[in-house]
Amino acid sequence: MIKHLIDLFDSLLGAIGGHVLEIIEGMGQFAFLIRSTVQWLLRARVEWGQVLRQMLFIGAQSMPVTTMTTFFTGMVLALQSGSSSKHFFNEPLFIGTVVSFSMVMELSPVMTSLVVSGRAGAAIAAELGTMKVTEQVDALYTLGTNPIRYLVIPRVLAFLFVLPVLIVVSDFSGVLGGWVVANAKFRISPNVYWHDIVDNMEIKHFFHGFLKTFVFAFIISFISCYKGISTRGGAQGVGKSTTEAVVYSMVCVLVTDYFVTAILVALGIT
Amino acid sequence: MIEAQGVKKSFGKHHILRGVDLIVETGETLVIIGGSGCGKSTFLKSVIGLIRPQEGSITVDGVDITRLSDEASIAQYRKNFGYLFQEGALFDSLTVWENVIFGLRYLADDIPSSRYRKIAKEKLALVGLKDVEDFMPSELSGGMKKRVALARAIAAEPSYILYDEPTTGLDPIMSDVISDLILDLQKKLKVTSIAVTHDMKSAYKIASRIAMLHEGRVLGVAHPEVIRVSTNPYIRQFVDGLSQGPIQMKLKDYEPEPEPR
Numbered sequence: 024m025i026k027h028l029i030d031l032f033d034s035l036l037g038a039i040g041g042h043v044l045e046i047i048e049g050m051g052q053f054a055f056l057i058r059s060t061v062q063w064l065l066r067a068r069v070e071w072g073q074v075l076r077q078m079l080f081i082g083a084q085s086m087p088v089t090t091m092t093t094f095f096t097g098m099v100l101a102l103q104s105g106s107s108s109k110h111f112f113n114e115p116l117f118i119g120t121v122v123s124f125s126m127v128m129e130l131s132p133v134m135t136s137l138v139v140s141g142r143a144g145a146a147i148a149a150e151l152g153t154m155k156v157t158e159q160v161d162a163l164y165t166l167g168t169n170p171i172r173y174l175v176i177p178r179v180l181a182f183l184f185v186l187p188v189l190i191v192v193s194d195f196s197g198v199l200g201g202w203v204v205a206n207a208k209f210r211i212s213p214n215v216y217w218h219d220i221v222d223n224m225e226i227k228h229f230f231h232g233f234l235k236t237f238v239f240a241f242i243i244s245f246i247s248c249y250k251g252i253s254t255r256g257g258a259q260g261v262g263k264s265t266t267e268a269v270v271y272s273m274v275c276v277l278v279t280d281y282f283v284t285a286i287l288v289a290l291g292i293t
Numbered sequence: 294m295i296e297a298q299g300v301k302k303s304f305g306k307h308h309i310l311r312g313v314d315l316i317v318e319t320g321e322t323l324v325i326i327g328g329s330g331c332g333k334s335t336f337l338k339s340v341i342g343l344i345r346p347q348e349g350s351i352t353v354d355g356v357d358i359t360r361l362s363d364e365a366s367i368a369q370y371r372k373n374f375g376y377l378f379q380e381g382a383l384f385d386s387l388t389v390w391e392n393v394i395f396g397l398r399y400l401a402d403d404i405p406s407s408r409y410r411k412i413a414k415e416k417l418a419l420v421g422l423k424d425v426e427d428f429m430p431s432e433l434s435g436g437m438k439k440r441v442a443l444a445r446a447i448a449a450e451p452s453y454i455l456y457d458e459p460t461t462g463l464d465p466i467m468s469d470v471i472s473d474l475i476l477d478l479q480k481k482l483k484v485t486s487i488a489v490t491h492d493m494k495s496a497y498k499i500a501s502r503i504a505m506l507h508e509g510r511v512l513g514v515a516h517p518e519v520i521r522v523s524t525n526p527y528i529r530q531f532v533d534g535l536s537q538g539p540i541q542m543k544l545k546d547y548e549p550e551p552e553p554r
Contacts, residue, residue, distance in 0.1 A: 158382040161343050165376040166445070167368055167399030 049253075056171070056249050060179060063172045070177050077181030081143040082189060088142060089135045093193035096130055097122050097200030105209045115209040119219025122201030127224070128232045128293075131193040133280055136239040139186060140272035144247040147178055148268035151251025152261035160252060175248045182244035187236040194232065227292050234292070235283050242279060243272045294319050295340060295453065295485065300349035301509075302335055309335045310346065311509035322479055322486040323514075324496040326531060327506035328540060333489040334379070336506070337455050340487065341374050342367050353453065372400050375446030375484075379458040381438040383430040383445070390426035393417060393444045400449040416444040419481070420474055436467035440474065447478060454478070456488035460495045472498045493532050497521065505531065507540065 100122045105115035151174055154160050160170045198220065205211040250268035254260045287293055295317040302310040309332040317323045325333050338344040340351055342358045350357045353373065361367045383392050390413035397404055397412065404412070413426060420440040430438060439459065446454055459475060460468035472495040479486065479499070490496050496503055497517045504514040505528050512527050513520075523529060530538030 153385075157380060158378045159384055161338075162376070162378060162382040162384070164343060165341055165371060165374065166396035167372060167449075169364065169368075 052253065053245070053249050056175070056252075057245060059171045060175055060245075063169065064176055067169075067172050069180065070173060073173065073177035074180050074184075077177050078185050080146070081139065081178075081181050082185035085139050085142050086189060086192060089138050089189050089193050090196045092134055092138050093126065093131050093197040094200035096134060097126055097197035097202075098204045100125055100130070100197075101201035101204035102208065105205060105211075109209070115205070115211060117219055117223075118201060118205045118209065118211060119198075119216040120223045122205075123198050123220040123224055124228065126197035126201070127194045127229055129280075129284075131197050132190050132232045132235045132239060133276065135190045135193045136186065136236070136243060136276045137273055139189065140243045140247070140276065141269055143182075144243045144272045145265050145269045147244075147247040148251040148254075149261055149265045151248060152254035152264040155252055155254045156257055156260060170252055174252065178248055179241070179244040182240040183237060186240035186243075187233060190232065190236045194229075231284075231287050231292050234287065235280065238279060238283050239276050242275045246272045246275060294354070295487065296350075296352045297336070297340070298350050298352075300336065300339060300346045300351060302332070302339060302344060302346045309509055310339070310349075312349065313506070313509070313511055315504055315511055315514065317485055317487055318501075319485050320483055321501035322475070322488060322499050324488045324490060324500035324503045324517075325506055326490060326493070326496055326503060328531065329491075331506045332509045333506055334457055337457055337487060337489050341371060341376055341455055368399075372449070373452045375449070375451040375454040377439075377442055377446045377454065377456045377459055379461055381430070381442035383438055383442055385430055387430075388426065389417070389422075389428045389430065389433070389441050390414070392430065392441060393448050395445065396449045412448065413444075416448050417441070419447065419478070420444045421470070436463050436470065439463065439467075439471055443471075443474060443478075447482065447484075450482070452484060454484050454486045456486065456490070458490055458492075459488060460490060460492045465494075468492060468495055469498075471495070475499045493534075 101118050104121040105118050108114070108116040108118075151160070151170075154170075154174070160174075163170050163173055202213065202216050205216050206213065247268045250264040250271070254264040256263075295315075297313055297315045300310050300313040301308070309330075313332070313336055315323070315325075315336075325336065327333050335344055339346050340353070340358070342361070346359055350359050352358075353370070356370055358367070358370055361370060383389075384395065387395065390410055393413040393416050394409040397409060398406075410426070417423065417425065417440075420443050422437065422440055422444070425433070425437065425441070430441070433441065443459075456475065460471050463471060475486070475488065476499055478484065488496075488499060497520075500517045502514055503517050503520045505512040505520070505525075507527055513523070513525060515523070520528060520532060523532070526539050529535075530540050
């Protein structure tokens with residue numbers, strides 16, 4: 024009986040240890056990918072054609088989805104804040120302020136990043152994963168280039184260039200969505216709505232949200248590329264990598280958001 | 294000349310190469326035969342530096358790839374090689390001609406990009422393809438993909454060509470076409486080649502010499518005609534394709550993908 028328990032404990036410890044080692048190894052490889060990317064960025068010519076192609080895919084093709092998402096989020100915010108203030112103060116107050124602050128500082132960066140990680144991040148992981156299992160990644164080595172130079176750098180740069188733009192567009196679309204509801208549902212004049220925003224919002228509030236986008240772009244692009252080029256095991260492996268890329272990107276964006284916000288608050292950018 | 298000495302490679306507990314010694318003379322085509330999982334592809338990938346052996350050396354024109362560690366010198370070493378992947382490994386997002394000239398941008402800096410399309414056309418003609426430049430790889434048959442991949446492998450005019458299962462997955466006629474092409478390229482380009490294959494018909498046709506790999510070691514190297522009449526029971530069983538004999542095929546073969554370097 025005791026021997027059986029010891030064996031069980033032993034195998035449990037072994038399984039946990041193996042899992043921990045796997046996580047540490049993964050983190051090491053992820054850090055190695057970031058290091059190699061920086062080295063190749065400094066060493067070799069950037070594939071600007073690839074960067075543009077990726078910018079089009081990540082940016083232009085994601086814009087309808089991200090714009091619609093934040094437009095409706097702005098509408099919901101206006102409806103909730105207007106209804107609440109009407110309930111407590113008998114009139115809808117500061118809808119513009121609530122919508123703009125929430126959108127610009129928090130919701131637009133986070134929601135846009137989540138949508139883009141689900142759309143472009145998943146596609147990148149699937150594409151690179153398929154390239155890996157069909158030996159296209161090895162082919163890059165044999166043809167004188169490198170997957171980091173040809174695949175990773177263009178995608179990371181495209182994310183860094185495009186996500187901030189998407190998020191600025193989302194800021195406007197969210198505020199616009201809020202205005203539609205404020206005007207149609209609560210009969211608030213455009214003047215009052217815009218004054219609510221302009222009177223209370225400063226440029227630093229915009230930067231609070233804008234600066235986060237670079238961190239999110241970094242996270243999504245590297246996780247998607249890492250998951251893609253570390254794919255193993257055929258179609259099932261590609262599916263696994265794609266799912267993990269989306270899940271890890273989303274969780275990391277949400278977790279990092281808190282810490283970045285804390286840093287920005289500490290720096291007075293709030 | 295390619296000279297491999299005592300090449301050993303393991304993946305975890307699985308010993309794939311247990312000390313491979315092989316010499317490929319300049320201008321010859323060495324065909325490596327052997328069962329699945331015996332380490333043929335691992336050896337081929339070690340030669341081009343996609344896999345780093347744990348022991349031994351692989352020297353090509355005086356440069357030992359196992360000693361190279363920085364990306365630049367490995368890339369320089371690889372400039373001498375063309376590599377034909379088992380499934381072609383054509384880039385899905387690029388057209389046929391873009392695939393063919395892909396390596397030129399990195400391997401041959403002195404060629405102006407205005408000449409790329411013409412070069413692609415020439416290389417495609419060398420492998421018997423015409424008017425397919427603007428096709429996407431998904432629009433090609435298996436045999437055409439292999440030929441495009443072959444055109445891509447020879448585009449930068451390498452001194453060495455490595456073929457990983459060049460006829461696998463093709464019908465017998467197309468297999469013979471590919472074998473003829475390899476022979477033809479050999480004559481025209483005077484390259485040194487290593488081909489890994491299960492296909493004995495193709496092996497006899499293209500080989501200058503044949504090496505048999507079994508359980509990570511070279512069982513023997515000989516002229517195709519010597520292999521054809523060999524009395525070695527291992528070689529006999531393999532070339533005759535018999536299930537009974539000294540080679541016991543494992544039910545589950547193990548030859549994992551190379552780790553990134």
